[in-house]
Amino acid sequence: MIAYDVIKRPVVTEKSRTQAENDQIVFAVDVRATKQDVRAAVEKLFGVDVKSVNTMIVAGKRRRTIHGPAKRSNWKKAIVTLAAGQSLSFFQDEVDGLGQDDAE
Secondary structure, three states: OHHHHEEEEEOOOOOHHHHHHEEEEEEEEOOOHHHHHHHHHHHHHHHHOEEEEEEEEEEOOOEEEEOOEEEOOOEEEEEEOOOOOOOOOOHHHHHOOOHHHHHO
């Protein structure tokens, strides 16, 4: 698989931000992607060393619509643990910017 097809987006939640402090980054990935695909894509796209990759299938939520019950699609989540001394800056920029408006 092509690296850009493997990683769909980062998952930005309160839990994923606390995991980022422990050098773990959470991504939504293609359902067909393997751990090896995710490792190769992260190393290629972000230029970091990956220690390990954990994947899981997240079940889609059941919803009620005007046409009756429906279900969102299942999706795959990958928790990527970076090697010691490695980091990704897109989470750090958001964390550093929090609380800036209150200080003024």
